[in-house]
Amino acid sequence: MTRNTASASNVYFGLMSGTSMDGVDGIAVEFFPDKPPVVRGEAFEGFSAGLREALFALQQPGDNEIEREALAANALATRYMVCCHELLRGSGLSAADVRAIGVHGQTVRHRPDKGYTRQINNPALLAEMTQIDVVADFRSRDLAAGGQGAPLVPAFHATIFGVSNETRVVCNLGGISNITILGAQGHVRGFDCGPGNVFLDAWAQRHLGRPFDENGQFAARGQTHRPLLHALLEEPFFAQQPPKSTGRDLFSPAWLDARLASHPGISPEDVQATLTALTAVTVAREIERHAPESRAVYVCGGGARNPVLLKALQTALEESGASGVPVLTTEALGVPPQQVEPMAFAWLAQRCLARAPGNLPSVTGAAGERVLGAIYPR
Secondary structure: OOHHHOOOOOEEEEEEOOOOOOEEEEEEEEOOOOOOOEEEEEEEEEOOHHHHHHHHHOOOOOOOHHHHHHHHHHHHHHHHHHHHHHHHHHHOOOHHHOOEEEEOOEEEEEEHHHOEEEEEOOHHHHHHHHOOOEEEOOHHHHHHOOOOOOOOHHHHHHHHHOOOOOOEEEEEEOOEEEEEEEOOOOOEEEEEEEEOOHHHHHHHHHHHOOOOOHHHHHHHOOOOOHHHHHHHOOOHHHHOOOOOOOOOOOOOHHHHHHHHOOOOOOOHHHHHHHHHHHHHHHHHHHHHHHOOOOOOEEEEOHHHHOHHHHHHHHHHHHHOOOOOOOEEEHHHHOOOHHHHHHHHHHHHHHHHHOOOOOOOHHHHOOOOOOOOOEEEOO
């Protein structure tokens, strides 16, 4: 089958802009009932400094929030539209070939403890600009059913990675880290572990003037400051039992600065190394607690491109008693790390249109399976 003759009923776009807020990853994927999905194209569209600043500002209460959120949502929809056009161009598809766009939106608040989560977006505008059906707002239905509304990707992980006679862990190192435990008997669990790249990126921006620590080079110049690491690990969230999810509402610059204030004089390089260790240790501890029988850890998300972070995770696993458990990327399972999350939201869009459930109550804590998403026809 050539690219431009793919069936319209099977081709979906998935768009994911995560907690790192650097841009949107897009994928064009064709799903089949009896074989693995086929990627028709992928694209990345970065956010401007102004849009990133507007999104970061919406993380905290401020003046004129309704208008600022609406304008940011319009700007986001425009970036999503550009990403979709790049997917069309790169895949040789037309808008008529695409069944729907699954778009996560940009999380600016996540407070399941208060009964809400907020992913800003303007899916109606995106449908208008692309002339493709849009499926959005995936989290609120799970939340309405008493769940955390996150993480949602474990259901997809179970579908695409779950066939195995041994327990494996899929670890997403995005802005926030989360793991999916795919049990040998088909039981699936998953939850957020804590900060992934959120502090690594923020600290690199503060001290290097760059949006992220490329290849972990900044962290590699420092050493883990053990007293600071221990202080960071005292955060109660890390000891909570799942289901649990988190975001920048908790792991904010103010959270980090409050703890740094008790440990003055640490070099920026040592702070970056310590933050890298924090991400690695919190993930390793959750694997030790909830999946000690796991035989491998497969990493996706932006952190998969950070060899220093991957090495730190391997070390943390060994120190927790999981020696011999390799840290790999999802490339070893046939899906490049950067494709996993956008493909998950394409899959969730497909599930929504089929009126099939997209959540896992064992992960989110919802009262039952629910169809996720709201449909905006073209």
